Amino acid sequence: MESGAGKHWTEEEVKALLSVWSEKNIRKQLHGTLRNKGIFIYIAKRLQELGVCRDWKQCRAKYKNLKYEYRTVKYAHNSGDVTKTMKFFHDLDAILRYEPVTQLAAEENGRCSATETQPNTSPTTDSAQ
Numbered sequence: 001m002e003s004g005a006g007k008h009w010t011e012e013e014v015k016a017l018l019s020v021w022s023e024k025n026i027r028k029q030l031h032g033t034l035r036n037k038g039i040f041i042y043i044a045k046r047l048q049e050l051g052v053c054r055d056w057k058q059c060r061a062k063y064k065n066l067k068y069e070y071r072t073v074k075y076a077h078n079s080g081d082v083t084k085t086m087k088f089f090h091d092l093d094a095i096l097r098y099e100p101v102t103q104l105a106a107e108e109n110g111r112c113s114a115t116e117t118q119p120n121t122s123p124t125t126d127s128a129q
Helices: 011-021 024-030 037-049 057-076 089-096 103-117 123-128
Strands: none
Touching: 011 024, 011 037, 011 057, 011 089, 024 037, 037 057, 057 089
């Protein structure tokens, strides 16, 4: 089967991409890495082992499109619009849920004094602990 730039990804191909993408070492390397050609070359090789013939550019494009679509649906859900859906939302949610680690840590620290402190403690004693 030939794979051109305009060829649509089959459901099996997307599932294979998601299975490789869900691996912890792949997620770690993709998060926060701007120059990621090498990672996508590796992903394309792994997909070939699974019977999916896609080059690294196709893998990167599909990765970006899935991520964009996921964020669009996630934003809609957070805004109260549950009518927006996508096929692999739950799979992507499991993969991307923990991605912005530094951002989540900052939010948790910001809320920490408001939600986790005990009524009889002061913020200075909390930060000292």
